[in-house]
Amino acid sequence: MTVRANDVDYGRNGTVHYMIGDNRPVDPETSMSLFLIDRETGLITSNTNKLDRETLDRYYLPIVAYDNGVNPQSSTATVTVVVTDENDERPKFLQKIYRVDLSESQLSGPVVSVVATDDDVDDNAKLTYSIVTQNDLNFFSIITLPSNDGVITVYNPVDYENRSQRFFNLTVKARDANPNHFDIAHVEITVTDANDEKPEFLKKVEVITKDENIPENSLLHTFSAHDKDSPPNNEFTFSIADHADRFYVEQHGDYCMVKIQNGLDAQTLDRETSDQYTVKVLAIDKGIPAQTGTATLYIKVTDLNDEAPTFAKQYRPIVMEDEDPSHEPVITFSAMDRDTKKYGPPFKFELPPCKNPTCNENINRMFSLEFDPTGDGGNGTGKVMALGKFFREEQKFYYLPIIMKDMGGNNRLSMTGTSTLTIEIGDKNNNQHYDGFKEIFVYNYK
Known part of the structure; x- marks a missing residue:
């Protein structure tokens, strides 16, 4: 740049010259002035190629303007020299190795931030981050933020149960506008287990x-x-x-x-x-x-043969009192078995012999049982016959035990059980009325 001063005097007294005053910036190694000024024109020039904005970004020059008179007059002004930036600095990561844990349950989103700095300014200091290792790009990406930080994100879920996905070592590059200006850092990602697998x-x-x-x-x-x-x-x-x-x-x-x-x-x-x-x-x-x-x-x-036959339905026959029962059966019954057919019919029915604990000699004298193996389609039926007259006033109900056997009754696997047939004696109006009496108490209250 050129500085200029005015002097209103004439001749020698108005002729102005320039010089750099005391406290001028000098090269610390050579003690030579970093800047020169043309005595006649005031043109300021650099006297070095060692200016480094990252070390000192501005210099203050005391410029003295003086005339050529017998008694020279002078004045001093300060010139500020601002050193402009040149892209001469490389990015540097704050850490060379980053370590972080990542749960396999994280399906996407940020994992870790990486930070590099560049001593340049403005566009020369703008950084771009990238992942160098290609295989890691199958799971991870990196975003450059306006703050000049980089954020590594996962976009494809990792699987802890896959042993090849339990650890990742990403190589990350930070570079500025000059492709030759870059730095490398490593990001070690350890995948942790989440309860994402069921037994x-x-x-x-x-x-x-x-x-x-x-x-x-x-x-x-x-x-x-x-x-x-x-x-x-x-x-x-x-x-x-x-x-x-x-x-x-x-x-x-x-x-x-x-x-x-x-x-x-x-x-x-x-x-x-x-x-x-x-x-x-x-x-x-x-x-x-x-x-x-x-x-x-x-x-x-x-199925096992663990069920004895029982009556096919609930039978409740009635025998009228004071009648000759020999011409009609009391009841003809059939049976059923809850087991499968293999262990079911044909059935066999009989009255218990009197040596059997269920035998009642009185009932055996009053009823008989006729077994028909061809009845009920070959499953077998039983016909109960009355052997005499009954009087309801003597006994209203008779309980007849009937032995029932499945599988024909002769198989060693046959199941035997006893079912009881309840026989009711029907009433007739065959008794005369007669006088009766009853004692009562009467209380008289006064």
Whole structure:
């Protein structure tokens, strides 16, 4: 730049010259002035190539203007020299290594911020961040903020259960407008486990067949499960989801044994109540929130001959008193069996012999039983006959025990039971009226 001063005198007295005054900026190594000024024109020029804006961005020059008179007059002004920026500085990361944990449950969003600085200013100091390692770009990206910071984000979820995704070492570059001006940092990302895996049964569905009436604590089936999470998220307990009154589990590490106990009906398996069961076995882990795996055990209950025949319906025959009953049967009955047909008809009926505890000699003298194996389509029927007259005033009801056998009655697997037929004696108006009496008390209050 050029400085200029005016002097209103004439001739030598008005001729102005320039020089740099005391306290001028000098090169600390050579003590030479960093700036020069032309004595005649006032042109200020640099006397060095060592100006560094990042060290000192401005200089203050005391410029003295003086005339050429016998007694020179002078004045001093200060010139401020501002050093403009040149893109001569490289970015530098504040840290060379960043370390951060990332939960696999984080599906997207910021992971860590990285910061680099550039001693240049304005556009020369604007930075751009990038991830150099290509494989890491499958999961991570980096954003350059207006504040000149970089933010690494995850956009594709990582999976802790995949061992190759438990640790990432990202190489991050920060560069300014000059492609040759850059710095490198490393970001170590350790993936932590989240409870995102539920326990898995090795086999989720099992179908078994069991006889009814099996003993309590019998083993039905064994299930195994595993959880791909890490401790404690991979620890789990087994339980029964339904029919817990009848079925229970014994756990041994990562497998459990499904067993049976008497249910609310005091039985283990009863085909006549239910011929199949669906049991849900749960494996519930200890993570927060807990994850649950499910297996299903289908139990088909096979029949045993554990049910004796009973009357096909509720019979309640009536025999009228004081009549000859020999011409008509009291009742013809049939039977049913809750077991399957394999253990059901044909049936056999008989009265208990008198040596049987259920025998009542009086009843056996009053009734007889005729068994017809061809009745009820070959299932067998029984016909009860009265052997004499009855009088209601003597006895209103007779209870006739009838022995019933299934599977023809002669099979070693036959089931025998006793059903009781209630026979009512019908009333006739066959008694005369007669006088009666009754004593009463009368209280007289005065």
